[in-house]
Structures are given as structure tokens and as C-alpha cells.
Amino acid sequence: MEKRNHAAADAEAEAAESIDLFEYLILRIKEVGVQSIHGVPGDFNLTALDYISKCGLRWIGNCNELNAGYAADGYARVNGISALMTIMGVGELSALNALAGSYAEYIPVIHIVCMPSRRAQADRLCLHHTFGDGDFGVFQKLSAAVSCMTAVLDCPHRAAGLIDEAVRTCWVRRRPVCLFVPADMIRGSVFSGGRLERGLDLRGPGNDAEVQRRVVETIMGELRRARSPVVLVGGYAVRHHLQDEVLGLVKALAVPVLVSASGRGIVDESHPLYSGLYVGNCSEPQVLGLMQSTDLVVSIGNIQSDLGTAGFSGQVSSNDMVDLQMNRICVRGELYPNINVKPLLQTLIARVESSYLSPRCSWDTEVSVVSSSRHPKTSQHCWFKRLLKPEPIQHDWLWPMMGSWLRDDDVILAEAGTASFGIWKTQFRAGTIFIAQYLWASIGFTVGACQGASLAVQDSVNSHRRTILFVGDGSLQVACQELSTILRYGLAPIIFVICNNGYTIERLIHGPENEYNDIQPWKYRRLPAVFGAQSAQYRSHQVHTKRQLQRLLNRKSFSDCSRLQV
């Protein structure tokens, strides 16, 4: 009797702590700050979509899954994390390139793939969206290659724990995770065990105190010995949220700070210590001079990729570097693995502040020289220079000029190619979020990402921010239909379409006159109307000359963002 009562009480407790799987999942996604979920509806995920609005989130239906993946990436770069929903096979594989980009560039996207029911899988049914061979696991292996964790939520008792682990892993490791949900589990009860009340633990891993002390002292020794150190900030510092640590270290050391192409946004480019963009031999002369005369580069979250260094030009040797990556440190070539950089940096800053090191006045003069000549007139010797050939609107005029039009807190996207290289000449204002793929470099990415980024702005407390996209015509054609999604959800980015009649970067590499670098000439201005825009919903403009462009930029109605502008 006693026993039976216990069992009944257990069952009751379990029922009280039960919740529909998808509701649990959405509540966890909401908890980490996602307000809108991107994706494409499909047969296996339809019942799941009902939970999104039920939990107070918004469903954003993109035109296709690749673009939805790009949008989720853009949303995460502004919002910190995002979620994407597809269906097994067709949808999941269509999004794979977008997720590979998120994986390469450390963008946390929670990818939810709905799949056929557990019964259909167990019976190995010949279902659509499969190879017809009863194998439902083949696609998981593909998604696993672009995820830092995957899990199949097919067990009511394990589901809640796996969801927690996945969301936490995505947040901490800053890379996509992929959750597979059989259709019959969407509404299935899972045992939550009071987890929701406790909340997720999102703290990153700490370090062994003794190991960390030793590494900090090694770095301190290098800093003491260095005559003219500089700090170099890379893209992973942005994406791993090291803003406070980077600014803290720069302030404590008071040394010049350079940023890489993808590292822009953390350090205000009008900050006295900000000393320019380091992009290999394409850097400005004073930046090159700084890099040539330094005897120690403290590199935070930077990788020296070909696109970020103008083809590996002027790479910094590991012997001249304290290289701080997310979970490993390398001091002048000596590797310290399994060290987490965030707590290490916090300790290092405290150590610098309490030591004789701070501030390094020796740099003051030179720094002020650097910061007063941030708009140079000379261009560098690199293949990129070939972009700057005379045209009605010339690139070497356009990009420096755009800087004066930008505002604090703009969200700026530059498509890989003409725009991502051109924008090296544009000065950003404080609080800028900069979105570009200098590693994955997938053409069309920024069109989808622009939708996601402007939505994340709309979802945020800073909803007044502008979202500005610079994209070439060839890239716009890849993912053009997301203009439709932008219109559908009332988003208002400003989109500059740079019409150079084809694949310009490809022309510079090979085949300048070849037909394969041509594209079909579109009427870009009329795209919004075809995609169903009401006339009040958008404005489109076409400029051929410098004067026309400047007049447009000076117009208040253009520069303030109440509707889509192309």
C-alpha cells in the first residue's frame, strides 16, 4: 500500500512536470533571447509551428531554406543567437551551406530539423524526402559536419536534458547545433523535471587557476619585455562577445589597437588608440609602418585567412605574437591548449592594471599621428587596387565618402567581393555592428543575412538602428527573393546595389571579357514592386554620378529608415 502510494505520487509528480516537447524547446530558445524563428514550412514541421506563436515568438517564413539559413546567421550576429527550422532531407540540405558558413565563422544557430515519426522510421517506410531505402539517419551525418552538437529527440525522458545541453553548447561554443525532432514527438509529453524553473546555466567553462596563473605570467613577461606592442582584434573576439575584455585590455595597456577585416565593431574607430585596419599589404601605410616596427602583436580572436590578409601578405609570424584564440593560447609559438580566453583575459587585465606596465606612454605621439591621418589619399599595392579603376562612380571615391554618411550604431553588411574589400576604405562610427564573411565568403549570404539582421534590430531595444547592405548585382541575383521577405515583415534596410554587370571579383581573377562572368541585366529598381510591395512600403533610387549619390545621401528622407530602400 505504501509502495503503491509512492508510485502514484511519482506518476503525479511526473505528470505535473510534463510539457509538450516543442513547447519546452521554444521556451528554452526564448530564454536565450531569440524572439523570431526563421525557416520554411514543410509537411513534417507544421504542427511544430503552432508552438511558436503560442510561446510568444514570431515565425519568419523565408522563400527558401538557404536564405532562411543566411537570415538566421544575420539575426544571430545582431542578436547573439538565433533559431532555424527546416524539415529532414530537402530543407535541411538546402540550408547546409548557410550552416557551414555559421560553423566556419562561429555563429550560434539552433537548427531544428523535423523528421518523420518514430514509427515510420522504425518501419523503414519508403517516404518522400528520403532516398527510398529506409535510411533516415543519412542526413544527420551531413548536418553533423556543420554542427558542434547534434541530437535526435526521440525519447521523452531524455529530450529535455538534450535540449538544455544543445542550447547551452550552442551559446557557449558559438557554433550551430542541430536537433532532430520526429513528427510524433512534437506534441509528445516530455519530463522536464523542474528544469524550466531553474533556468539554463550559460556560463562558459573556467580555467584551472594554476595553469591560468602561469599563462598570465608568461604573457606579462612578454609585455614587459616588449618595447612597442600592439593589440590586433579579430572577428572571433566580436562573435565570442569579448568586447569588455578587449576594451579593458586596450585601456590597461594603452597601446595602439588594430582590427582585422572581420574584427570591426568592438573598438570605436574614433577612439584615440584605434590605429587602423590591418589587412596585410592592403593596409594603409601608417598601419603597415606600425606592424613593421612592433615587436609584439597581442592578437585576440584573429585568424590570418587569405581574404583578411590580401592573400597572406604581411602575415604576422607566430614568433612575434601572443595569439589568444577562444580555447587555446599561443605565446611566441608555444602552445597552451584548453585555456578559455574570457576568464584568462579578465585575469590578465587585472594583472596589467596592478603592474608597472600601464600606461605605455612611449606610443602616444605615434598614435596621435596615426589617428589624425585615418583618411589617406594613397592606395596600396595589391590586386584589390584594380577595383579602383575610373568609373562614373569610382570605388576609391565611393568607399571613403560613405563613411561620412554612416551613423553611430549602424548595422552594416558587406557582401563578399567588391563590397567587402571596398569597405576597408570606409570609416565606421561607434557602436557599429559589421557583418561580412571573410572566411566562408558565400555569395548571396548578405541578402538573407540583411533580412535577419534588420529583424533582429526590430526585435531589439535599439530598434532605431539602421541596417545597411552593400551588395553587387551578381550576389543579389543569388538570393533576390528575400527582398520579398523583407517586405512581408515590414523591415526597412537600406540596400545599395552596386551594378557592375557581373562577377567583378571573378573578372579580376580570370576572364575579364569572358561571357561566364556576365550576368543577365535585371531591372533592380522594380524588384520590390514585383515582390508585392505597396508604393508606400519602399523607395528605389538609381544614381550614376557622384553628384547624384551625394544628393541622395544628403536627403533626410533617404537616410532615415522607415521603409525598404533599394
Add this chain to the structure above:
Amino acid sequence: MEKRNHAAADAEAEAAESIDLFEYLILRIKEVGVQSIHGVPGDFNLTALDYISKCGLRWIGNCNELNAGYAADGYARVNGISALMTIMGVGELSALNALAGSYAEYIPVIHIVCMPSRRAQADRLCLHHTFGDGDFGVFQKLSAAVSCMTAVLDCPHRAAGLIDEAVRTCWVRRRPVCLFVPADMIRGSVFSGGRLERGLDLRGPGNDAEVQRRVVETIMGELRRARSPVVLVGGYAVRHHLQDEVLGLVKALAVPVLVSASGRGIVDESHPLYSGLYVGNCSEPQVLGLMQSTDLVVSIGNIQSDLGTAGFSGQVSSNDMVDLQMNRICVRGELYPNINVKPLLQTLIARVESSYLSPRCSWDTEVSVVSSSRHPKTSQHCWFKRLLKPEPIQHDWLWPMMGSWLRDDDVILAEAGTASFGIWKTQFRAGTIFIAQYLWASIGFTVGACQGASLAVQDSVNSHRRTILFVGDGSLQVACQELSTILRYGLAPIIFVICNNGYTIERLIHGPENEYNDIQPWKYRRLPAVFGAQSAQYRSHQVHTKRQLQRLLNRKSFSDCSRLQV
């Protein structure tokens, strides 16, 4: 001295038999009948593109890689085989869903992925389009999952042999193969060893004579015992080019022949023995009657998938079936593996023709009944029926009516969903090529495939054929930019856009009123103009009523295909 002369002669012979790798590859692709190669240009494949026109082939630049993959699939379904070019990582992964569809549905596509040079790979450089970790092999594993063979062409001595093996494997196994070409190998000399002169051996594998004899006799025994056999033709019979064998067997047996949803095209639907479309319980009553009364189904290249059987309704038991798959035979549940169906069928036909079996007169009356009522007025009890609700243009009126507008040799594409189910009510004319994905069912597929199919028609001796696409508005939005490619290359398909304001099939499954099944309303008629069409290059029409549609179809200027019509 003697030795040295030999070595010199060898070197000379090798030089004489040397050829640039990419030229060799393109010549082999040309040899199997490909005249146009689809793809998107990218940094690693630009020098490769030069070889295409040099060898007399045509480069077709699509707007993105997924659509290029769809187009290559469509081209192969008309032409027999096709080729696709992308670059490693971004391009390759974007195309993956299209290639998975080709893999699932047995479409031979030669996928060529250009990648960084061997040196860059050996040095594990941090290049764009990678994860930045020096691993260039990670993507090959993903492409391998959707290919029946992959090879990296990094050795001058092995390259020609690998190319031959890949092209042959693609042709014989009717599934994608993937060739990876390092950038420095594109122009590299490979040793051809006189292979080009000898030509490729494209014959499929034969069977062991004794095993084949035994299987044929087993089947003959079943045919002798059967009172009322029928032949059922599936999609793989079309894609493995079993047309002659299927028609030969049907003629020899003189029994009713049914086709599956994807098996249409081989048997002329006005042939006296043609007895209708078998789509499970969605079949017409006389087809169901035939299937209920038969005691033996000779099934050729058919799989009983959910979409092809209206959700596994009326599946044929393996005990009632001689199931002829491409390389295995199953007679009433008894499996004979590793038998190739083509030579087996040829032997079987000869055996039937020389035996008492032929012709089976007992069926004559019933067959004539079936063929005289091929346009039934009653509709079936299945969920598909819900599509046929009253609308200005009703589906149950539209689809049977369209049959009278079709012509011999039309190439017809039906997008998965409304169109692919609706078209079950449309009678096809002789020589039709029918393109639809009843297994992979990727939304947007037919838009790209339409470009590829109409190009294959243009490349063929039957260039007068019409290419006709039926697609819903939601699906068109997925891949809309390929209208631009259609215009760019002067193709002239007739495209029917069925505007039902969203994802109709999804609405029928779940959420009929839910916003997530809505799409942004576009101005479809204006799409060609925005995509750069001159007014003489296209016509667009909008019809709301039956009368309007019939008037349009009766217009000669509409039905004859000299330009794109939407």
C-alpha cells in the same frame, strides 16, 4: 645507350599522349552526349570554364548553385546525362540538395568541384570557403553521401583513368558522381594513354548465363500459372532507359499495362494495352478493379513510395509480384540479388515470344473497356480529393481539360504538390517526357529543372518539342531567379503558375488558416520584365475563369513556343 633511347622514346610517347586535364574531362563529357554544362562561376573554377567553349560545349551560368543542380537534373532527364560545375565548400554545399534529389531518383549528373591547388591543400592554408582549419577533405565526405562515386583528380597519371571510371559509373549506375579538381590540375597535363581514341565502354554489366536462365524460368513459371497478369511500369524504368524492354515485354505478353506516377512517358497513353495510372487508392475505379482482380503484377522499376501510392494505400504485396529492380529481382518474395534487369528482360522477352504465353487473349475484352473510359467523371476517396474544391478555375476541371491541349513529344514538368497530384487526371500524348519528383519532392525543383529541360530540348534533334511547367506560386518563389537564366539563354518554356496564395499542400495537412502557410503575394506576370526580358522575348497572361483559360489555350500564338510564356 639502348636503354636511354627507350626512355626517351617513352617520354616522347607520353608527351604525345598528354592533354590538359580539363580538356580531357570535357571531351569525355561531350562523348556521352552533354552539350551544355550548368553551374556558377567561382574563383577556383574560372580557368576551367575556358575549356568548355574550346571543346565546343556551352556554359550555362545559373543564378545560384541549388538552381544549377536542379537544372542539371532536368537536363539529364531529357538528355540522358548532364554535367554541373561548382566550387568547393560554398558552391558544392549549396547544390547538395539538388544532387541528393538526383541520387534519390537515379538521375546521372557529373558534378565537377574545383578546389584550391594541391600546394595550398598540402600547406593547410587558411583559405576562404573552408572552416579555416586546413581540412580540405571535409566537404568530400558530404558530396560522397549523394554520389555513387567520388574521386580527387590530383595525380596526372591516374586522372584520365579516374575520369573514365567516373563517367562510365555515372552512365551505368544512373546516379551522380563527383570529381574534385585542384585548381593547379585544371591546366595540368595528364597522360591519356590513347584512351580518347578508344572511346568509353558504356555497356552495362551482364549476368551470369546460368543464373539468368534460372531466374527467367522462374518468372516464366509464374507467368504461365497466372490467370490475369498485369505489367506495372515505375519511374526507374524510364530513368534506366528500359523503354525498349518494357514495350517489348508488354507486346509479347499482351497484358494490360499500368504505370506509376513517375513511370509515365514510356507507354503511350493511347496505346490499346495502356490501362491507366496506378496511384494506390487515388487510382480510377477501373484501375483499382484491375489491380484487385490480377493474380500477378510484373513490376518494372517501381518503388511503392508514399507520394506515389497516395500514402501507401493499395500497396501490392511482394507475394503477388515479380519485382524487377535495376540490379535485383524478387519473385513472389524470393530475392535474386545482383541480377541486371536489362539483359534479363531481353532474354525474358525472347523466351515469352517463343512460348505458348503470347498473346494473352483472355484480357482483350477487359482491356478495351478500360481504354474506352480513360476520362472518368468520378473522383476517388483520398485526401487528394480535397484539392478539388470549388474555385474560379477548379482543379477537377483544369487537369483533365489540359490533356486535350497537350501534344505528342511534350516535355512536361509538375512541381511536387498541387501540380504533381493534379496531373494524375491529365492524359499525356505519345512521346511525352514527364519530369516530377515523387520521391525526393524538393520544392522549387521544377523551376530550375525547367531551364535545364528546355535547354536539353534546344540541344537535341527534336528541338521543336514544347517544355511545359506547372508550378504553384510558393514553389516558384523558392527558385524564381531561374526565369532570368531562361531568358538569358533564349529558352521558350510555357510556365503555368497556379496562384493559390501559399503552401496549399501544407494547408491540407495542417493549419489551413495559419499565417505560416501564407506567402508574400507577388506580381508574377511582371517577373520576366524585371529579370531583363525585352518585350519581344516573352508573353505573360493571367486567367481567372475557365473561359479565359480555354481561349488562351486555343490561341495558336500561345501554344506554339517561340518565347517564354508565363
